[in-house]
Amino acid sequence: MTGRLRRAVVALAALGLLAGPAACGEAGGGHRTASSPGALRIGVLLPDSTSRFYHFDKPLIEQRIHRLCPGCSVETVSAQHDVATQQQQMDAMITKRVDVLILDATDSRSLRSSVEDAHRAGIPVVAYDRLAEGPISAYVSFDGAKVGRLQGEALLRALGPAAHRAQIVMMNGAATDPNSAWFKRGALSVLAGKVRIGKSYDTAGWRPEAANGNMTAAIAALGADHIDGVYSANDSLAGGIISALKAAKISPLPPITGQDAELPAIQRILQGEQIMTVLKPFKPEADAAAAMAVTLGRGERLGRLAPHRINSPTLRDIPAVLLTPVEVTAANIKDTVVKDGMYTIDQICTPKYASACRKAGLTS
Structure with missing residues (x-):
């Protein structure tokens, strides 16, 4: 783990993101309370099933939610880059009365009406990676x-x-x-x-x-x-x-x-x-979204889980987590994506790239 990446993880731990949800601070917004019985139902809406969001973020979000809330159920859907599809998926989850939504919007402006519908239904929305318009309850992304x-x-x-x-x-x-x-x-x-x-x-x-x-x-x-x-x-x-x-x-x-x-x-x-x-290290981002979702779904306040504030075109002072991105070049591949467990050297250094890998010092 690089120094910058290690500092990001340490910062998240200090905020409580790696230890579990907090119960104090700014307004929460779920339609449950901390004492409400029953497991949470959490909806995750992703833009596609081909990019990093589906292959990396999805399993990390689901795993972290289940660690924080073993009885919680998670439904994850993909919009395949289609705005109308994502609107329909979000409407269906609102109809099902899920407790909280994690939304990576295909089109932040077009999803505004769906976010407003969720808000009216008492369902908090955590905007993931992209800042959605409308009354979202929290946002997590990178600077x-x-x-x-x-x-x-x-x-x-x-x-x-x-x-x-x-x-x-x-x-x-x-x-x-x-x-x-x-x-x-x-x-x-x-x-x-x-x-x-x-x-x-x-x-x-x-x-x-x-x-x-x-x-x-x-x-x-x-x-x-x-x-x-x-x-x-x-x-x-x-x-x-x-x-x-x-x-x-x-x-x-x-x-x-x-x-x-x-x-x-x-x-x-x-x-x-x-x-x-x-x-953009996926695990800290996924962990933050999962912690926010579970906290909001329980009707608790985000507190130190969201140390930043950000404005959207429709809302000011949104509780947020803004993480630090890391530059990757040929000189630090081993100390970033390999050390972070994103890829193995064998995955990177297929026969076609064997010579380039040796030159860069990438050996198993």
């Missing part, structure tokens, strides 16, 4: 401005002394996701005035195929020889970007950033196709 700064700083380092003459493309996330604007602001706080931004895109649905199309358009508009770097908001977009660059026969590839520490991105970093990614 998005810090994510963007890490990406921007890495891109500037890769561009080197010639950065002031460089032209980059910015491939931001979906306009419907408030995190996208947060990452972008963080990146621009570093990049603005230091490089020329030739093209900037909001990528529909965070889809790699949309990033591929945007990058193809940027190459046509700017010229294959006039793209010195690419700010990519996450690893999936980076994959689409790299495919477009390779299709245009651009070699060597310009420096490209990422986020989420997806396995293909780690392997691209080893091969030199991507300069970095941002690790």
